[in-house]
Amino acid sequence: MALLRDWGPRHERDGLKPVEVIEVPLWSEAEAWEYVRARISFHKAAQGDVPPPICTPEERWATPTSFAVMKKGRQSALKVCDSESAAQDWIAANKKGEWVEKHPGQNKRCESYCAFGKQGFCPYQ
Ligand code: SF4
Numbered sequence: 001m002a003l004l005r006d007w008g009p010r011h012e013r014d015g016l017k018p019v020e021v022i023e024v025p026l027w028s029e030a031e032a033w034e035y036v037r038a039r040i041s042f043h044k045a046a047q048g049d050v051p052p053p054i055c056t057p058e059e060r061w062a063t064p065t066s067f068a069v070m071k072k073g074r075q076s077a078l079k080v081c082d083s084e085s086a087a088q089d090w091i092a093a094n095k096k097g098e099w100v101e102k103h104p105g106q107n108k109r110c111e112s113y114c115a116f117g118k119q120g121f122c123p124y125q
Pocket of ligand 1: 114
């Protein structure tokens with residue numbers, strides 16, 4: 001059950017209710033064992049200074065770096081692009097925007113939630 005604390009009219013327009021039920025698929029026992037065995041094999045393969053592979057972007061809750069086209073007197077972006085060149089091209093094509101602001105990507109799970117990383121055990125942090 002998710003309680004949307006910042007719920008308001010714009011969320012209602014998108015079809016969201018103040019309280020939403022989110023389906024969480026339950027793994028079968030076979031899927032759970034497959035996952036656990038894969039994790040154990042990563043750790044067994046890690047030897048000496050070679051750590052297990054870094055978690056996937058999905059596991060790290062990674063968001064990509066983005067490039068926002070900005071304009072004086074406005075706080076929000078006119079356009080958000082995947083690359084600086086795409087943002088510059090958009091400015092040239094639309095004759096709008098004054099500068100491009102880089103918004104670095106984040107690994108939200110690593111930074112705020114993963115106990116392994118927060119305790120200093122993760123070699124990638
Ligand atoms: S901090 Fe946690 S989630 Fe991030 S890479 Fe390390 S183990 Fe994975």
